[in-house]
Amino acid sequence: MILFRLVLLLLTGAFMLYFLVLVRRSAIKRLFVAAFFGTGAAFVLMPELANRIAWFFGIGRGADFVFYLSTVFLFFLVFNIYLKFTALEARQTQLVRELALRHPSQEPGAESVA
Amino acid sequence: MTLLPFDTAAAETYTERLVSAAEWASTWVVVPAFNEGRVVVDTIGSLRAVATNIVVVDDCSSDDTALQLDGMSVTVLRHAVNVGQGAALQTGIEWALRHGALYLVTFDADGQHDPHDISPLLTTLIDQRLDIVLGSRFRGQAIGISRTRRLLLRTALAFTRLSTGLPVTDVHNGLRAFRATAAPALRITQDRMAHASEILDHIARARLSWAEVPTTVRYSGYSVTKGQTSLGAIDILFELLFGRLRR
Numbered sequence: 001m002i003l004f005r006l007v008l009l010l011l012t013g014a015f016m017l018y019f020l021v022l023v024r025r026s027a028i029k030r031l032f033v034a035a036f037f038g039t040g041a042a043f044v045l046m047p048e049l050a051n052r053i054a055w056f057f058g059i060g061r062g063a064d065f066v067f068y069l070s071t072v073f074l075f076f077l078v079f080n081i082y083l084k085f086t087a088l089e090a091r092q093t094q095l096v097r098e099l100a101l102r103h104p105s106q107e108p109g110a111e112s113v114a
Numbered sequence: 115m116t117l118l119p120f121d122t123a124a125a126e127t128y129t130e131r132l133v134s135a136a137e138w139a140s141t142w143v144v145v146p147a148f149n150e151g152r153v154v155v156d157t158i159g160s161l162r163a164v165a166t167n168i169v170v171v172d173d174c175s176s177d178d179t180a181l182q183l184d185g186m187s188v189t190v191l192r193h194a195v196n197v198g199q200g201a202a203l204q205t206g207i208e209w210a211l212r213h214g215a216l217y218l219v220t221f222d223a224d225g226q227h228d229p230h231d232i233s234p235l236l237t238t239l240i241d242q243r244l245d246i247v248l249g250s251r252f253r254g255q256a257i258g259i260s261r262t263r264r265l266l267l268r269t270a271l272a273f274t275r276l277s278t279g280l281p282v283t284d285v286h287n288g289l290r291a292f293r294a295t296a297a298p299a300l301r302i303t304q305d306r307m308a309h310a311s312e313i314l315d316h317i318a319r320a321r322l323s324w325a326e327v328p329t330t331v332r333y334s335g336y337s338v339t340k341g342q343t344s345l346g347a348i349d350i351l352f353e354l355l356f357g358r359l360r361r
Contacts, residue, residue, distance in 0.1 A: 089197075090303065090305075092195070092197065093197045093198075093201045093305050096193045096194050096195055096197050096201070096205075097193075097197075097201065097204065097208065099193075099194050100171065100192055100193050100194070101191065101205065101208055101209055101212070104189055104190065104191050105172075105180055105190045105191065105192045106180070106183060106184065106188070106189065106190035108187040108188060108189060109187065
């Protein structure tokens with residue numbers, strides 16, 4: 001059990017460092033990342049804590065509580081990625097448009113360059 | 115029907131005059147095209163007979179759409195990758211604006227519209243000093259329309275009326291005319307099929323002055339296979355809903 005916890009803690013720490021380095025731009029996102037992994041580490045160190053919070057919310061086990069929490073988090077993440085993706089698509093469209101406008105493949109009267 | 119800004123009395127006066135050469139010179143017709151190689155020459159040829167400035171936006175067709183237009187006296191812009199009909203329209207609109215258009219017309223490449231419908235659209239736009247004039251197949255004619263298509267459009271219509279509050283009689287009709295001054299308010303951000311509903315959204319939001327003019331839509335075997343399936347309505351709904359979340 002001790003070994004398992006140690007591995008989990010190390011992994012959590014490594015991921016947190018990785019994401020903190022990765023997310024360079026916004027302080028809010030850094031705080032969010034720190035809070036997320038901090039909570040994870042706290043649950044690893046004090047499994048009873050998860051249990052108690054679970055009971056507070058009327059959920060049977062701490063593990064269930066963590067599971068629900070991660071589901072919500074994953075949904076949030078997917079939504080976030082969706083937003084990023086659509087923003088990226090909009091930028092792609094702008095690029096494609098600008099390119100098309102700058103180099104018409106045919107203009108009336110002019111020799112075809114298509 | 116009395117709710118409509120375009121009453122029958124006005125409808126009888128709009129065809130009285132022809133569009134002048136000067137007006138045609140400051141009008142650009144924007145034609146988005148995607149894999150229309152089979153019909154694009156016919157469509158553009160008949161359009162050429164009435165309009166002066168035409169810009170075809172080839173949305174990275176995998177067929178010979180762009181090649182078919184070779185030698186025709188039109189501007190052809192080609193998207194480097196396929197980004198959708200809404201995006202193609204906006205590209206053509208930008209081109210027209212950068213080339214001094216005062217009036218813009220959107221026209222589908224699949225041959226479902228009648229080029230002679232453009233003239234009443236433009237004269238209504240100009241003479242009644244409106245921001246935008248929309249073509250309506252349900253005030254005009256929908257030749258060869260299937261029952262399911264009619265039902266689908268009625269459903270889309272009900273949804274659009276509810277969400278925009280505009281008493282329109284047709285949605286997703288690709289034939290419209292608008293002023294260059296209204297173009298910024300009408301800017302299309304829905305790259306794919308939801309742009310038609312988006313335009314109505316913009317009209318409602320920016321409180322643009324508008325009217326509908328009867329137009330003919332001709333459903334050929336070709337345009338039916340090219341067009342939306344009934345499930346397309348669901349796609350459009352989702353595009354609109356998620357597009358709203360993004361704003």
